Amino acid sequence: MDTLHFLYHTAPGRMLLKPLCSRALSRLCGAFLDSRPSKLLINTFIKKSGIDTSDYEMDGFTCFNDCFTRRVKPGRRPVERSEDRMISPSDGLLSVWPIEEGVVIPVKQSRYTVEGMLRDRKLAERYRGGLCLVYRLCVDNYHRYGYVESGRKSKNRFISGVLHTVQPIALEQGPVFMENCREYTCIKTKNFGILTQMEVGAMLVGKISNHEPGTAEVKRGEEKGTFLYGGSTIIVLVEKGKVRIDPQILEASAKGEETPVLYGQAVGTKM
16 A cells, blocks of 8 residues: 555656556556466465455466456355345445436545546436446455346447556545546346446456457346456446445445445345
């Protein structure tokens, strides 16, 4: 965290920040982490990150990114069965923020507009008065993610940008979710209206890798894609009056606190 404070709160640090946030550096780091020599980093990474390897399939890694996108063992991420319950698309730290007049209003962090995040005014209007669910993945989390709900998905839309970290220190300084590289799709669902699910890249993330770029029928909990190295974020936009988020999650968010969740865990109920 001392390094991030230097980058975001000092003049010399801010001079270094631009090249560190570039997609070119991300691609270079990603290429190395896909190479065989990067396998030497795995044991140190696991130890330093405090990863409980008993949850994961840990065999057959040929490079660092194989470990970073490791799979969980069967049964370790059960998906909530009740269709009236909205699930988490990933492991991570969840915050839920209101959307008022098209503006997302988090606690202790920069405000940002849904239109700026989506770059689509008509789509942004759909979420006026709704909710913005933010799942922040840390480096020790499971970096495969699934569809938040069953339904018909649209084509993916990729928005180019830079790659700030998604740590709170960066979120306090500016509208990171309007600046970072991101990719999103809309899902027309039976129980929760039209959801928008967005993956946001972060500093030194090689890439966001979604499996299905086009329109398709998808199922809740079905694997949607993976993040390569770096913590990152999934954002789910929900229309007004479609979901009732679990009270303890809302209470924590109102205090500026994040709630740990797991892939497939229920986080709210159909209204």
